[in-house]
Amino acid sequence: MKIGIVGASGRLGRLVVTRLLELVPAEDVIAITRTPEKLSDFADLGVTVRQGDYDDTDSLEPAFKGVERLLIIPSRALVAERHEQYDNAIRSARYAKVKHLLTYTLEGTTPGNPFALNPANVYAEMALFQSRLPWTIIRTGPYADELVDWLPSIIELGSIPYPTASGKAPYVSRDDIARATAKLLLSDKIAGTIPEFVGPEMLSTEDLCKIAAEVTGEDIIYVPAEPADYVQIRMEEGMSEQDAVVLATMYIAIAEHRMEKAHLGGIEKLTGQAPKSMRELLAEKIASE
Numbered sequence: 083m084k085i086g087i088v089g090a091s092g093r094l095g096r097l098v099v100t101r102l103l104e105l106v107p108a109e110d111v112i113a114i115t116r117t118p119e120k121l122s123d124f125a126d127l128g129v130t131v132r133q134g135d136y137d138d139t140d141s142l143e144p145a146f147k148g149v150e151r152l153l154i155i156p157s158r159a160l161v162a163e164r165h166e167q168y169d170n171a172i173r174s175a176r177y178a179k180v181k182h183l184l185t186y187t188l189e190g191t192t193p194g195n196p197f198a199l200n201p202a203n204v205y206a207e208m209a210l211f212q213s214r215l216p217w218t219i220i221r222t223g224p225y226a227d228e229l230v231d232w233l234p235s236i237i238e239l240g241s242i243p244y245p246t247a248s249g250k251a252p253y254v255s256r257d258d259i260a261r262a263t264a265k266l267l268l269s270d271k272i273a274g275t276i277p278e279f280v281g282p283e284m285l286s287t288e289d290l291c292k293i294a295a296e297v298t299g300e301d302i303i304y305v306p307a308e309p310a311d312y313v314q315i316r317m318e319e320g321m322s323e324q325d326a327v328v329l330a331t332m333y334i335a336i337a338e339h340r341m342e343k344a345h346l347g348g349i350e351k352l353t354g355q356a357p358k359s360m361r362e363l364l365a366e367k368i369a370s371e
C-alpha cells in the first residue's frame with residue numbers, strides 16, 4: 083500500500099516518515115513537500131519525494147497520484163488560509179483517487195474553544211467528514227517537545243509561565259505521535275474513527291513545575307501566569323508575536339479545562355508501548371546536554 087504524507091519535511095512529518103520506514107519498504111512511502119531538496123536524505127533511502135504545495139492546486143493532484151492513504155499534516159498557516167489548504171488537498175485527493183484521508187487536530191476541538199486555530203481544526207474535521215472519502219481524524223495532545231525545548235529558559239525563569247491556571251493537559255511528544263501514526267497508517271478498520279494520541283497523564287502547570295524541578299534539581303516554582311505574561315516572555319526570547327499569541331490561546335483552552343476529557347492510553351493500545359512521560363522526556367533532555 084502506498085502511503086503519502088504532506089508536510090513530510092516538518093518536525094512531525096520527518097518523524098512519521100522515519101517511523102514508517104521501520105515498518106514498510108521505502109518504495110511504499112511518498113513524501114510530499116514544497117521543497118523536495120529538504121528530503122534528499124529520505125530520497126537516498128528509496129522514498130519517493132514529490133513537490134506539492136497546499137496553495138497550488140496544480141501541484142497536488144500529481145503529488146497524490148497512486149497514493150492510497152494520505153496523511154495531511156497541516157501547515158502553520160492561520161485559519162482562513164488553512165481552510166483553503168484543506169479544500170485544495172481534499173479536492174485534489176479525490177481527483178487523484180486517493181482511497182483514505184487522515185489528518186491531525188487537537189484535543190478539545192469543538193466550536194467555542196478559545197484556541198486561535200480551533201476554527202481551522204473544526205473546519206478540518208468537518209471537511210474530512212464531508213469529503214466522501216474514508217477518513218480518520220487524529221486528535222493529539224499539546225506537544226511536550228515545546229516544554230522540553232524550552233527547558234534552559236525555564237531553569238533561568240525559575241517557573242513555567244503557561245497561563246493554564248489549574249487546567250490540565252495530556253502533553254505528548256511528537257515522536258510518540260509519529261510512532262503511533264505509522265502504526266495507524268497500516269491498520270485495518272480505521273475509517274470513521276477519531277483516535278486520540280495523547281501523553282500518559284494529565285498534568286497541570288503546577289505538576290509540570292514539580293517534575294521539572296525534580297528532574298533538573300533547580301528551583302522551578304509554579305507562579306500563576308497571565309496570557310500577556312507568556313506572550314511577553316516568548317517575544318523577548320525572539321518568538322514572533324503571532325506564534326506567541328497562538329500558543330497563549332492554546333493554554334487559555336487548557337485553563338478552561340478543554341483537554342481534560344481526553345482518553346489516555348490510545349497510543350499504548352495501538353502500539354503496545356506507552357508514550358513517554360514528561361519526566362522521561364525532560365530527563366532525556368538533561369542527559370543529552
Ligand SMILES: NC(=O)c1ccc[n+]([C@@H]2O[C@H](COP(=O)([O-])OP(=O)(O)OC[C@H]3O[C@@H](n4cnc5c(N)ncnc54)[C@H](OP(=O)(O)O)[C@@H]3O)[C@@H](O)[C@H]2O)c1
Nearest residue numbers: 089091092093094115116117135136137156157158224225
Ligand atoms: N499539538 C500541538 O501542540 C501542536 C503544536 C504546534 C503545531 N501543531 C500542528 O502540527 C503541525 C505540524 O507541526 P510541526 O511542528 O511538524 O510543524 P513544522 O515543523 O513547522 O512543519 C510544517 C510543515 O508544513 C509544510 N508546509 C507549510 N506550508 C505548506 C504548504 N503551503 N503546502 C504544503 N506543505 C506546507 C512544511 O513543509 P515545506 O515547507 O517543506 O513545504 C512543513 O513540512 C502544525 O502545522 C500544527 O498544525 C500542533
